Structure formats: C-alpha cells, structure tokens
Amino acid sequence: MPDFSPVTEGLVTIHKLITRALDVSISKCDEYIKNRAIPANEEKGFALYVTTLIRVMHAHHLGEDDVVFPYFKERIEAPYIRLKDDHVTMANLLDNLEKGIGEITIFDIGRIKNILSDLRKSWGPHITAEESSFSAKVLSGTYTEKEQRDLLDKIGQHGSKLSGPAPVTIPFVIYNLEPQDRKIFLKDFPWIMKVFFIPLLWRSKWKPMDPFLLN
Numbered sequence: 001m002p003d004f005s006p007v008t009e010g011l012v013t014i015h016k017l018i019t020r021a022l023d024v025s026i027s028k029c030d031e032y033i034k035n036r037a038i039p040a041n042e043e044k045g046f047a048l049y050v051t052t053l054i055r056v057m058h059a060h061h062l063g064e065d066d067v068v069f070p071y072f073k074e075r076i077e078a079p080y081i082r083l084k085d086d087h088v089t090m091a092n093l094l095d096n097l098e099k100g101i102g103e104i105t106i107f108d109i110g111r112i113k114n115i116l117s118d119l120r121k122s123w124g125p126h127i128t129a130e131e132s133s134f135s136a137k138v139l140s141g142t143y144t145e146k147e148q149r150d151l152l153d154k155i156g157q158h159g160s161k162l163s164g165p166a167p168v169t170i171p172f173v174i175y176n177l178e179p180q181d182r183k184i185f186l187k188d189f190p191w192i193m194k195v196f197f198i199p200l201l202w203r204s205k206w207k208p209m210d211p212f213l214l215n
Contacts (some may be wrong), residue, residue, distance in 0.1 A: 005139035007068075007148045008131075008156070012061055013185055015127045017176035021053045024212050025178075029113035038106055047104050050112070052164060052172040052209070054094045055102070057119075059163035061087040062156050071151055075142050078133035086126045093119050097189035167202035168208050168209075169182075174198065175213035 028046060032038045038046065065087060069080050097115045100108060139148060164168045170193075174182055186194055 003136040003140040005136040005143075005148060006145065006146075006152060007139055007143075008134060009184070010134040010152055011134060012131060013057075013177065014173075015131065016178075016181060017134070017173055018057060019052070019127070019135060020023050021049070021172075021212075023121060024121060025050055025053060026113060026116045029109050029116065031107060033113065034107045036106060038104065038109070042211050043104065045211055047101055048168065048206075049209045049212045050097065050104075050116075052168055054098050055096055055162070055164040056169065056172065058091065059159045061091065062162055063158045067154050067158050067207065068151070072134065073171055075139060076134070082132075083126065085131060086122060090119060090126075090162065093122070108144065113189060123170065141194045145215050148171075165205070167197075167205035171206040171213070172209065175209075175215075178214065189194055 025046075028042075069078075069084070072078065073080060093115055097112065097119070101112075104112070132158060143151075160166075174185065177185055
C-alpha cells in the first residue's frame with residue numbers, strides 16, 4: 001500500500017492552487033500587455049484575484065512558520081532556515097505586489113508582471129524542497145494519522161484568521177483546483193457549504209474572479 005499522509009496531501013494541494021494562480025496571473029498580464037488594455041469586465045476581477053492570491057500565500061507561509069515548522073522540528077530534519085528565508089523573500093515581493101493593487105490600470109501591469117515572475121521563480125524551487133522534505137513517506141513513518149489531522153486542524157484555525165474573507169478566499173481556493181483535487185479538498189466540507197454558501201449565497205462576492213477560475 002502506498003504511503004499516505006493527510007498533511008502531505010494538504011501541502012501538495014495548496015501548492016497546486018497557488019502555482020496555478022501565479023501562472024494565470026502572469027499569463028493575464030502578458031495578454032493585457034499585448035493588447036495594451038485590460039478588458040472592462042476583468043479590471044475588478046483581476047485586482048480581486050491577485051489580492052486574494054497575496055492573502056493566501058501570506059497565510060500559507062505564516063502557517064508553516066508559526067505552526068508547521070516548529071511542530072516538525074522535533075522529529076524531522078529539513079532545511080528550515082532556507083525555507084523560512086524563502087518565505088521572507090516572497091513576503092517582501094507580496095508586499096510590493098499589494099501596493100496599488102486595488103486600482104490597477106494598464107500602466108501598472110508591467111510592474112505587476114515583473115513581481116509575479118520573481119515570485120514564480122522563488123516559488124518553484126521552494127515547493128520542491130518542501131514536498132521532498134515533508135513527503136508522505138517521511139510523515140507517515142513519523143506521525144500517526146491522528147497526529148497529522150490534529151496538526152491540520154491547527155493549521156486551518158491559524159489560516160482562517162489571515163487568509164481574508166471566506167466568501168472570496170474559499171471559492172478562490174476551490175476553483176483554482178482541478179476537479180479531482182477539488183473533490184478531495186471538499187470531502188470534509190459541510191453539505192450546506194458546498195451546495196448553498198459557496199455557489200449561491202457567496203456568489204456575488206467572488207463572481208468578478210470568474211474569468212480566472214476553473215469551472
């Protein structure tokens with residue numbers, strides 16, 4: 001039977017959705033630069049999409065710094081100093097990206113693309129190091145499934161305070177995942193969240209991001 005780790009599954013999932021959001025954001029910048037314009041129906045949505053990406057990345061990294069790394073340090077050897085230094089580098093880029101993000105014009109897109117590209121360059125090697133250090137084989141051989149699920153609960157509580165308003169953040173997370181990954185992510189969500197809150201009650205909050213999300 002293959003090694004299974006709920007923490008590794010969660011780590012890889014958040015990495016996938018952030019990777020997609022970075023790639024979509026860069027691709028959209030290229031499109032806007034080529035056309036020398038941002039479509040009117042995408043101005044608000046692009047700003048919201050990038051703002052939510054900033055919040056999700058910050059929350060993810062702070063969750064690792066404050067909760068995950070201190071917990072793992074007790075039993076697992078990993079390049080913690082390097083990983084935290086990466087977080088500082090990316091936090092500075094995210095802070096620069098956030099400046100003026102609420103009122104984007106075509107004149108801002110070049111600057112935004114440059115920062116996003118620098119983020120993407122740091123992001124790739126960073127997640128490779130994390131996923132190899134905290135693989136399913138490593139974690140399943142070190143922590144019980146209950147210990148890992150308890151840790152996931154702590155990560156979730158920490159992240160909910162930092163990742164922005166749920167009616168925007170949760171749809172951002174869900175619809176940046178491919179259907180199979182989305183199904184796994186949603187498996188423990190309450191029924192009412194999946195069929196009422198996310199697609200209906202919260203729809204007006206996250207609808208501007210539609211052009212950037214998966215169906």
